[in-house]
Amino acid sequence: MVHAAPGGPFDDERALPVDVAANIEAAYHLDEPLPQQLGRYMSGLLRGDLGPSFRYRDYTVAELIASGFPLSLRIGLLAIMLALLVGVSVGTVAALRQGSMLDRVVMAFAMTGISIPVFVVAPVLVLLLAVKLQWLPAGWSGSPGAAKYVLPVITLALPQIAYIARLCRASMIDVLGQDFIRTARAQGLGTRTIIRVHALKPAMLPVLSYMGPAIAAILTGSVVVEEVFGIPGLGQFFVRGALNRDYTLVLGIVIFYAALIIALNLIVDILYGVIDPRVRQR
Amino acid sequence: MLCNMKIRQYLLLVLTLFAVLACGGPDDAQLSSSVLNRGINSDPESLDAHKARSLQAADVLRDIGEGLVSFTATGEMTPGAASSWDVSDDGLNYTFHLRPEAKWSNGDTVTAAHFVFGIERLVDPGTAAFYAQFVSEIAEIEAVDDQTLIIRLARPTPYLLSLLTHPATFPMHPGSLAEHGDSFARPGSLLSNGAYVLTEWIPGSVLTLRRNTHYWNNANTAIDEVRHHVITQEMTELARYRAGEIDITDSVPPDSFEQVKRELGDQLYVAPYLNLYYYGYNLTKPPFKDSPELRQALSMAIDRELLVEKVTGRGETPAYSWVPPGINNYEPTVFSYAALSQEERNQIARSLYKEAGYSAENPLQLELRYNTSDTHRRMALAIQSMWRDVLGVEVTLINEEFQVLLANIQGREITQVFRSSWVGDYNDAHTFLSILQSDNAANVPGYRSEKFDSLMQSAAEQADLDRRRLYLEEAEREMLADHPAIPIYFYVSKHLVSPRVEGWGDNVLDYHYSQHLSLKAAE
Numbered sequence: 079m080v081h082a083a084p085g086g087p088f089d090d091e092r093a094l095p096v097d098v099a100a101n102i103e104a105a106y107h108l109d110e111p112l113p114q115q116l117g118r119y120m121s122g123l124l125r126g127d128l129g130p131s132f133r134y135r136d137y138t139v140a141e142l143i144a145s146g147f148p149l150s151l152r153i154g155l156l157a158i159m160l161a162l163l164v165g166v167s168v169g170t171v172a173a174l175r176q177g178s179m180l181d182r183v184v185m186a187f188a189m190t191g192i193s194i195p196v197f198v199v200a201p202v203l204v205l206l207l208a209v210k211l212q213w214l215p216a217g218w219s220g221s222p223g224a225a226k227y228v229l230p231v232i233t234l235a236l237p238q239i240a241y242i243a244r245l246c247r248a249s250m251i252d253v254l255g256q257d258f259i260r261t262a263r264a265q266g267l268g269t270r271t272i273i274r275v276h277a278l279k280p281a282m283l284p285v286l287s288y289m290g291p292a293i294a295a296i297l298t299g300s301v302v303v304e305e306v307f308g309i310p311g312l313g314q315f316f317v318r319g320a321l322n323r324d325y326t327l328v329l330g331i332v333i334f335y336a337a338l339i340i341a342l343n344l345i346v347d348i349l350y351g352v353i354d355p356r357v358r359q360r
Numbered sequence: 361m362l363c364n365m366k367i368r369q370y371l372l373l374v375l376t377l378f379a380v381l382a383c384g385g386p387d388d389a390q391l392s393s394s395v396l397n398r399g400i401n402s403d404p405e406s407l408d409a410h411k412a413r414s415l416q417a418a419d420v421l422r423d424i425g426e427g428l429v430s431f432t433a434t435g436e437m438t439p440g441a442a443s444s445w446d447v448s449d450d451g452l453n454y455t456f457h458l459r460p461e462a463k464w465s466n467g468d469t470v471t472a473a474h475f476v477f478g479i480e481r482l483v484d485p486g487t488a489a490f491y492a493q494f495v496s497e498i499a500e501i502e503a504v505d506d507q508t509l510i511i512r513l514a515r516p517t518p519y520l521l522s523l524l525t526h527p528a529t530f531p532m533h534p535g536s537l538a539e540h541g542d543s544f545a546r547p548g549s550l551l552s553n554g555a556y557v558l559t560e561w562i563p564g565s566v567l568t569l570r571r572n573t574h575y576w577n578n579a580n581t582a583i584d585e586v587r588h589h590v591i592t593q594e595m596t597e598l599a600r601y602r603a604g605e606i607d608i609t610d611s612v613p614p615d616s617f618e619q620v621k622r623e624l625g626d627q628l629y630v631a632p633y634l635n636l637y638y639y640g641y642n643l644t645k646p647p648f649k650d651s652p653e654l655r656q657a658l659s660m661a662i663d664r665e666l667l668v669e670k671v672t673g674r675g676e677t678p679a680y681s682w683v684p685p686g687i688n689n690y691e692p693t694v695f696s697y698a699a700l701s702q703e704e705r706n707q708i709a710r711s712l713y714k715e716a717g718y719s720a721e722n723p724l725q726l727e728l729r730y731n732t733s734d735t736h737r738r739m740a741l742a743i744q745s746m747w748r749d750v751l752g753v754e755v756t757l758i759n760e761e762f763q764v765l766l767a768n769i770q771g772r773e774i775t776q777v778f779r780s781s782w783v784g785d786y787n788d789a790h791t792f793l794s795i796l797q798s799d800n801a802a803n804v805p806g807y808r809s810e811k812f813d814s815l816m817q818s819a820a821e822q823a824d825l826d827r828r829r830l831y832l833e834e835a836e837r838e839m840l841a842d843h844p845a846i847p848i849y850f851y852v853s854k855h856l857v858s859p860r861v862e863g864w865g866d867n868v869l870d871y872h873y874s875q876h877l878s879l880k881a882a883e
Contacts (some may be wrong), residue, residue, distance in 0.1 A: 308591050
């Protein structure tokens with residue numbers, strides 16, 4: 079399927095002499111019929127070999143994934159953690175002050191956060207915080223320390239914060255209206271205790287089930303964020319691989335992502351069972 | 361009271377910590393004063409000089425390697441690994457005298473045999489090198505002794521010295537290849553004979569080079585560390601330059617050019633560049649096959665002055681020739697109509713259009729393909745309207761992703777008019793004219809002219825530079841009259857260079873060796 083896109087990995091404005099092109103294609107087995115190429119690839123795959131990269135000719139696909147994934151993972155995890163922390167607390171506060179000025183401000187902010195795409199937020203943040211105020215580095219490479227994580231993580235987390243805040247608010251309002259909360263109040267428990275001990279857990283369920291899509295969104299969002307901030311993560315390799323017709327790199331990353339998403343969904347399903355006993359008993 | 365004490369102690373501790381951290385400051389500052397940060401807009405595909413192909417790879421390779429011949433900051437040829445050379449009277453034999461003090465980064469001497477090994481590996485089909493045909497004029501290369509290298513040419517090739525500045529002709533260390541195999545071109549294993557050594561390469565992010573202490577001219581290398589930051593987006597590069605993270609940019613985004621000129625005018629370097637922007641015709645199919653009138657009409661109806669002023673607007677020159685101005689020992693021939701006003705050109709274009717059999721009732725319908733880019737799109741829109749207004753041609757614009765466009769151009773099935781460009785590989789008219797020879801792979805329009813080919817052949821056989829030049833100029837005149845393509849404008853190189861960088865020089869090849877640069881001491 080990757081081969082269906084017109085153009086080859088070695089096409090360029092500076093066209094190759096015919097015999098040189100033939101030599102290169104032979105070196106990468108691109109001259110073989112497609113079924114044979116597929117067979118070669120599959121047998122390599124079974125041995126865990128994702129093949130060489132066409133674009134990064136000094137590296138294999140596995141090496142590129144190994145160098146890119148830890149970064150993408152770290153940024154993704156940080157973004158999710160930030161999104162959960164801020165999203166849940168803001169959502170809860172908004173639910174408690176339902177209809178208040180604060181609630182409206184938070185929800186308006188959340189709506190904006192969902193609506194504005196990452197590729198708009200990122201350059202604006204860079205312009206403001208890195209170029210004008212010079213508080214944070216604008217790019218990735220060469221800047222030491224943790225400061226370089228701040229902008230990408232915030233950019234990546236923003237839409238998720240917004241989404242989680244809305245989810246959390248809605249489910250919290252729902253839970254707070256239920257009988258067992260009224261019982262808890264009747265017993266004289268304080269609001270804090272009610273939220274912490276009784277309300278938070280059931281209110282978190284929709285948020286938890288959103289984690290699967292959220293992780294997928296963070297993965298796709300990372301493609302843009304990595305491109306804008308120049309982070310050498312998987313997302314960047316994926317985009318460049320597709321543009322350069324780096325077949326093996328694109329395939330390798332797709333396979334890797336697929337395996338990852340399956341694993342993550344499994345983990346979310348198991349966690350669901352841990353939090354909600356009703357799921358376990360069924 | 362106790363509480364206050366605690367806060368005090370805590371504050372004191374924080375302050376101490378901060379002071380300790382800040383004390384690392386002077387050291388850091390000293391280090392950063394000898395670190396040069398440069399932007400490049402894509403990763404090199406390889407730092408194996410024979411697998412490399414992109415301009416970006418060549419930029420990095422020129423920092424870590426050195427050919428027999430090199431360039432100064434302003435583009436004058438200067439001895440490199442060879443300290444001198446003799447040329448035989450017939451221009452066919454070159455004897456190079458290598459510097460005995462030329463060393464690899466592991467301390468080994470750079471010998472003539474390493475150059476022979478490099479050229480042999482370059483042309484070996486097994487290497488599948490992009491530039492394999494680059495040295496096709498070299499008949500024989502021989503290492504007489506460690507310091508003497510003889511190159512015998514099949515035909516006089518006045519641009520040989522220029523070729524020998526190119527990374528594809530750099531020496532190779534056979535021992536390193538034997539030890540590491542095809543993956544030798546990596547940090548840690550890549551040996552270099554240039555001013556810098558590759559110490560780190562994070563794909564998609566940065567290539568770090570450190571001073572090569574074994575380099576023969578190390579004493580004149582000012583900067584200790586060079587970082588080539590891979591920044592694909594021009595806007596990101598500009599933001600990082602403004603934030604002080606990049607000292608030299610690879611480019612300047614077109615949309616911000618006016619603003620940059622206004623605000624950072626003294627840091628902006630714009631210079632003529634051996635790079636042609638052109639529209640090619642598919643000469644193998646109608647309507648352009650066998651219709652030079654139509655090809656000329658379309659070419660004449662384009663107001664190039666207006667395009668470089670309104671569309672590109674970065675100081676580009678309108679192109680009325682195929683070979684850019686500024687090429688060594690060459691005076692580009694221009695279209696016969698270059699002296700006419702645009703109105704006069706339009707008049708002629710209209711009658712040629714009619715001659716080709718088109719009219720208002722029977723207009724030419726045309727597809728114009730270009731690859732995704734804002735500048736290309738605006739250029740296509742402008743030309744579409746010029747062709748419509750002057751001739752009444754109905755142009756359909758087709759935007760294609762780069763790889764798709766290339767495949768279509770190569771296929772020569774569905775393309776009619778397409779955008780392309782050509783960057784000179786060496787400073788000689790041959791690098792531009794040769795791509796239109798019948799057998800050249802880069803001849804994308806499919807131009808075939810016996811007369812042009814034979815003039816190019818005659819030029820190639822001339823040892824006398826002046827006569828050779830006359831043949832080349834005649835070949836260009838001949839070719840332009842056939843209108844196999846529409847040269848539109850010549851690019852300029854555009855860089856932002858931080859005021860702390862000294863030694864910057866503009867040149868038509870747009871080569872900027874880090875070893876020629878130095879940094880002002882931090883204030």
